[in-house]
Amino acid sequence: MSFYQAVAENGPSYCQGSNKIIQCSNALSGLPPADGIIFRDAHPGNPVIAGVRNINPAVVNDSAVIDHNRPPRINPRLDPFDEKNGYNPSGPSKYSDQFKNAYFKGQAERMNRLIDLALERLHEIEASDNPEDDAPFIIPRGDSAKIFQLDLSILHSTVNPQKLLKNDGTISTQIVESVRVAAPEIAELNRTFNGGTLFLTVRSFLTANAVRGTNSLDGIDHCSSNNSTVCAVQKISVPVLFGAMQGHYFIRDNEIHYELSASADKDLIVIEGATHGITPCTECEQFPGQYSNTVKNFFDYVAAWVNDRF
């Protein structure tokens, strides 16, 4: 929605330019803008959440994997599932700051290597007899390596006091901590095809899964991709509501979207104990029913926000 609205308000120039991995065409001219946007636990964009923060940076031989179907070679110093690095198969992991910094840098470096490989393939396709064609682009250990699912100290809270919509319907303003639980099972998923592999094509990788950066946490060139909430909210003027879910890991990302939003009328609310899908996070509860009203609370709040404005 943020991409749409940014293009509708600004025209195709928003998604064109030499900084873009893939540029949009002028076919996106004259789109009718909407009057407001509700972001429900929106993430920063697929290239960030399913891409640069998701890939396992320990893989060092992508060219051999993609070109010659070689097995991934793992750098043990960057292996998030090695207990020597802080992985805990039974609960929350604890990585050192040194490991985390190396990991975030390594994720960005692997993403940049993959982008270069994909662009090389794209240029080959465009120079072929079928310039509109595509090619497989399969990235093993490209999924299920988000270390903030393992180490709950990463992206754990808002930076500033923000509104928390509590289960009883009241709102308090505070630093909001995520109540999510660790997911050590992603170690197994990362090795699979269905759960750990980005099964993409060259074009789908570049257009919806790739973003340039120097650090996956805070060194991302968000506008290098057009699939970026962070980039788009800076070009949107209509009223926006950001609803973050406390039982998930996008609280800080939503706060960033809110902070960067260019809308004069903007709001951020965190829903206590809600999952990404708005339902109660029962595994986060300290007692049964602690977060039983998440769905009602969220939609009541949204409906009031809409009615108050429109």
Next chain:
Amino acid sequence: MKTKMFLAIVIVSSLVIATRISSSLAQGNPVFVQLGQAKGAVYKPDSGPQLQIGILVMHRESNYMNNIACREFSRRGFVVLCMNSRFENNEALVDWELIPLDVAQGVNHLKNVQKVNTVILYGNSGGGVTMSFYQAVAENGPSVCQGANKLVQCGNNLGGLPPADGIILSDGHPGNPILRLRSVNPAVNNEKNPDRLNPRLDPFDPKNGFNPEGASHYSDEFKARYFKGQAERMNRLIDDALELLQRVAAGKYIYTDDAPFNIPKFDGARLLSLNPSIRHTTLFPEKLLKNDGSIAVQIVESLAPSRPELAEANQTFSEGSREGLTVRSFLSSNAIRANNSMDESQIDLCSTNNSTPCMLQQVSVPLLAAANQASFQNLIQEVEINYLYANSADKDFIVVEGATTGVTPCANCANPATSYANVTKNFFDYAAKWINDRFSSN
């Protein structure tokens, strides 16, 4: 294959359309329904009495929630549930042996929520084998899709599915694996080097008979070699896939569950779409539903134009490789054992569960098989063969003059599309009458 008597006399009869279409039956607001992991849209007349007959429309992965059958059947007084399976728009995700579970959700919805007492399965193109598979399992249980001869066996979770009361196959092809068997380029003899072609088997080499401007003409020797070569390449691919799957299962591969299985030049090398001498007519005199609504019985000639553009498509990833498969989706929904691609007696029809001629041998309810004369894949004889294999005591076969696979008038045939302006009306009128004649008193 069963035989039938040759009928030399051309019979022309008028179609009596029992079902009148009126604007009062128009469907105004299809209703979305979630059906387990599948989903659907219910189309029915906006007003009127409780309807007794429901029609279920689905394909293994294509979006059929707005298929032409949804509105055409609802206009004719039926409840129509148009579904998308859990694999919508994702061929690489297809686990064919789970498809009946989605169809069952639809049958149960029609019976239990829409309260109809008769359910007709409607399969267009690849929806035909979807419905044939479902009905065969529903009538006979999971043993239909189990056994040592199967590349992939179904599970016992397919037990106890509710059978439907009839099936309509609209240009329903023989199944995805047989289509692939007849579309794979046999000139590739080394999967690790798919650009190196055996020139004796290259279908797009003018020396072999290819015509880039129109209809190709291949020699009988080439065709015989080609059809054998297609089966041989398919068998090699199956062996490669099974070996790879074993390595995956044994933990000796990159992945632990499935694996990419990209097959260059896997589609588009369909000789019967290039050379009009191959299966370009029905085997026997059959009913042709003509544009004026009359029916003639004759050997019916396909109107499908030759497709020399397949030469280019075969080289692409998006069409020639079908955008990439996995080992499991290949074996489950794209592979079949054979010794010759064009001779049913040399195809192990039941080595896959995605096989219309296999499954129809296990179906007893009434069957209407309709072939579309301008089907882009030149399917008329293949649909006829499905019909001939069918075990149903009550079965009917008809070819719709000038119709595309999508049941619209052919716009690139020799005659202008206006020559076939009535194909949609003619087919759905015929199908509605076929249903009402059998089930309206239920």
